Amino acid sequence: MSELIDYQLEDGIATLTLNNGKVNAISPDVVAAFNAALDQAEQDRAVVIITGQPGILSAGYDLKVMTSSPQNAIGLVTQGSTLARRLLSHPFPVIVACPGHAVAKGAFLLLSVDYRIGVQGSFQIGLNEVQIGMTMHHAGIELARDRLRRSAFQRSVIGAEMFDPQGALEAGFLDKVVAVEQLREEALAVAQRLKKLNMNAHGKTKLKARKAFLEALDEAILRDQEQGF
Numbered sequence: 001m002s003e004l005i006d007y008q009l010e011d012g013i014a015t016l017t018l019n020n021g022k023v024n025a026i027s028p029d030v031v032a033a034f035n036a037a038l039d040q041a042e043q044d045r046a047v048v049i050i051t052g053q054p055g056i057l058s059a060g061y062d063l064k065v066m067t068s069s070p071q072n073a074i075g076l077v078t079q080g081s082t083l084a085r086r087l088l089s090h091p092f093p094v095i096v097a098c099p100g101h102a103v104a105k106g107a108f109l110l111l112s113v114d115y116r117i118g119v120q121g122s123f124q125i126g127l128n129e130v131q132i133g134m135t136m137h138h139a140g141i142e143l144a145r146d147r148l149r150r151s152a153f154q155r156s157v158i159g160a161e162m163f164d165p166q167g168a169l170e171a172g173f174l175d176k177v178v179a180v181e182q183l184r185e186e187a188l189a190v191a192q193r194l195k196k197l198n199m200n201a202h203g204k205t206k207l208k209a210r211k212a213f214l215e216a217l218d219e220a221i222l223r224d225q226e227q228g229f
Helices: 028-043 070-088 105-110 138-147 150-157 165-171 180-195 199-209 211-227
Strands: 005-010 013-018 047-051 055-058 094-097 100-103 115-119 176-178
Touching (some): 013 180, 028 070, 047 180, 055 105, 070 138, 094 180, 100 105, 115 165, 115 180, 138 150, 150 165, 165 176, 176 180
Parallel strands (some): 055 100, 094 115, 115 176
């Protein structure tokens, strides 16, 4: 398994820990490592917990790649959106244990899984693309439209509003906020609860419930590839 994603399996729970420098930038290599880890987790029939380093899940895409050329930017965003689509349709439950900041693609990871836990503290969660001069990509808009509360969607996507953990909970980025020292314990408790599901029923119901959303996301990914953003 790649050093960029640490994979630990214990008692039917696979913990995937992002480990790519101080901001856990999402690069093509990180996306490839993510996919390899998800392949392994699926083979292990494990509930998945995704987490990061103390204080941060991820600050988003690798800016060196994003600014190197329009083609490279489109390629990386397409890979990231395809990863989000895979997470949303993963046959086993996926949890994010967010240990702090989650910005741009880091926040989109929160919008791509089944259950999200954040931590109390002076952390920022949200979509800052417009703030830093990036037009929001079609797939990102669809992810936000489906997963954020209506009252927060336009503030987030168009206004690049950043949220503290409690605000992120209210906006729809998170499902629960706990003390930092309780994050791992809470994530494991949720994973243990979800382990009791009938996984065949879980996987099939997930695809039924998200059918229209996944179709819209597929169309958005194609538009991003064809038109850019």
